[in-house]
Amino acid sequence: MREKDLIQALKEKLKKKDDDWTFTYGREVLTAKIEKIDNDKKFRRVVVEMINGLSMDLILREKP
Amino acid sequence: MSWLIVSPVFDTVTQDCYEESRDALEYMRDKVKIVGDLSGRAIGCGEVEDALKAEPEANLAFWNHGSEDKLWGSETEAIIDLQNVGVLSGREVYTVACSFGKTGGVEAYKVGAKAVWASTEVVTYTNDAKEEFKEAFTNGIKRRVDGFPWKECLEKTKNRMTELIDKLVAEGKNLAASCMTWDRDHLVCYNESPPPPEACPVSRVMAGLFGYRVLTKLRKVREKLGFRKG
Numbered sequence: 001m002r003e004k005d006l007i008q009a010l011k012e013k014l015k016k017k018d019d020d021w022t023f024t025y026g027r028e029v030l031t032a033k034i035e036k037i038d039n040d041k042k043f044r045r046v047v048v049e050m051i052n053g054l055s056m057d058l059i060l061r062e063k064p
Numbered sequence: 065m066s067w068l069i070v071s072p073v074f075d076t077v078t079q080d081c082y083e084e085s086r087d088a089l090e091y092m093r094d095k096v097k098i099v100g101d102l103s104g105r106a107i108g109c110g111e112v113e114d115a116l117k118a119e120p121e122a123n124l125a126f127w128n129h130g131s132e133d134k135l136w137g138s139e140t141e142a143i144i145d146l147q148n149v150g151v152l153s154g155r156e157v158y159t160v161a162c163s164f165g166k167t168g169g170v171e172a173y174k175v176g177a178k179a180v181w182a183s184t185e186v187v188t189y190t191n192d193a194k195e196e197f198k199e200a201f202t203n204g205i206k207r208r209v210d211g212f213p214w215k216e217c218l219e220k221t222k223n224r225m226t227e228l229i230d231k232l233v234a235e236g237k238n239l240a241a242s243c244m245t246w247d248r249d250h251l252v253c254y255n256e257s258p259p260p261p262e263a264c265p266v267s268r269v270m271a272g273l274f275g276y277r278v279l280t281k282l283r284k285v286r287e288k289l290g291f292r293k294g
Contacts, residue, residue: 023239026162026186027129029076046186050242057229057245 003048007037010047065209066097068115071127072107072137080194081127084160088125088202095209106138109148116151123156125205130161130183133168133280144168146277152177158208160201162186165252165259171276173254179214181205185250193240196228200244204253214255222248 001009017032025043030036036043069092071085072078085103092098099119102111116122126143129136137143144152149168153176159169165182172180181204189197203224207217225248232241252259262268262279270279 020191022191023243024077024080024187024189024191026188027075027077046246050188050246053249054229054233054238054242054245057226058233061226 003044006048006051007044010051011037066099066119066122067092067125067209068099068112068119068122069101069103069125070107070112070135070137070143071101071103072143073104074106074138078128080189081160084198084201085125085127087198088127088205091202091206092125092209106141107143108137109141109143112137112143113148113151116155120154123158124152125158127160127201130159130164130168132163132166132283133171133276135159135161135164135168144172146171146280150175152180154178156208156214157181158205159183160187165250165254167276167280169252169254170259173259177254179253179255181214181218181251181253183247183250184252185246188243188246190237190240190243193232193237193244196232196240196244197247200225200228200247204251214253218251218253222251225251 011034014032014034019031021032023030023032023034025036025046028036037047069085069089071082073082082104089098089101099122100115102115116124126135133146134142135144146168149171152172155177156179157169157172157177158181159165160183162183163185165180165184169180169182169184187201200221203221204217207220208214212220225244229241229244229248232238232244262271267279270282
């Protein structure tokens with residue numbers, strides 16, 4: 001999946017989150033709107049790394 | 065073994081950190097001596113330095129904001145930076161703070177800290193899994209006061225975080241699980257094995273010749289000039 005598509009899918013998913021859901025990123029407490037994802041290249045890269053990190057972790061620990 | 069607890073409060077995130085520190089403190093009280101608890105408000109650099117100098121044997125446990133070369137006591141004042149990192153010499157240092165493992169933690173180890181527990185990146189969490197993150201962020205120091213060597217504390221904490229990742233995935237909290245994976249993968253403990261050398265050869269030479277204070281200043285200049293990090 002291309003980064004652009006991954007971010008779009010994530011944004012669609014976040015639309016369904018409760019209003020009180022928050023994501024703390026260092027000093028920042030972000031709501032499900034996460035506008036930062038459109039405006040901050042480094043943050044976008046981290047989010048993609050986080051998602052890929054979990055995916056790879058689950059795959060690598062998969063039982064044979 | 066004795067510990068100084070530092071968990072300043074001055075915003076929403078630091079309030080979460082404070083709750084984690086209370087959980088750890090509750091566990092630690094019966095097992096080790098707590099020589100001080102500078103927590104629940106903004107904390108000044110002088111307060112921490114004085115407390116550490118008064119207790120030369122004490123270790124430091126810190127929950128709050130961090131950056132590559134600093135541990136913060138308030139919005140504007142660092143309690144530890146590259147100027148006073150020497151106060152950590154001879155001590156064990158447990159930090160739950162962003163990025164300190166990148167530079168400040170390395171320098172602390174180089175000036176003689178016995179162990180430095182830190183994250184090399186921004187710490188992340190979601191509020192739908194606060195209990196799980198609290199457990200993850202306090203597990204290392206709890207295992208240490210149980211008597212395990214730091215290497216085992218790190219292994220046990222990473223293993224527990226992996227169990228928590230599986231639990232969160234099973235509950236459908238996949239974004240929380242992503243955060244937990246990220247936090248686990250950037251958790252380090254500089255103890256018996258030294259920090260890895262700088263990946264960038266230029267940074268390696270600069271750090272070796274002039275130290276991390278100069279390297280950090282050069283990195284800040286580079287960022288101001290708009291150059292991308294290597």
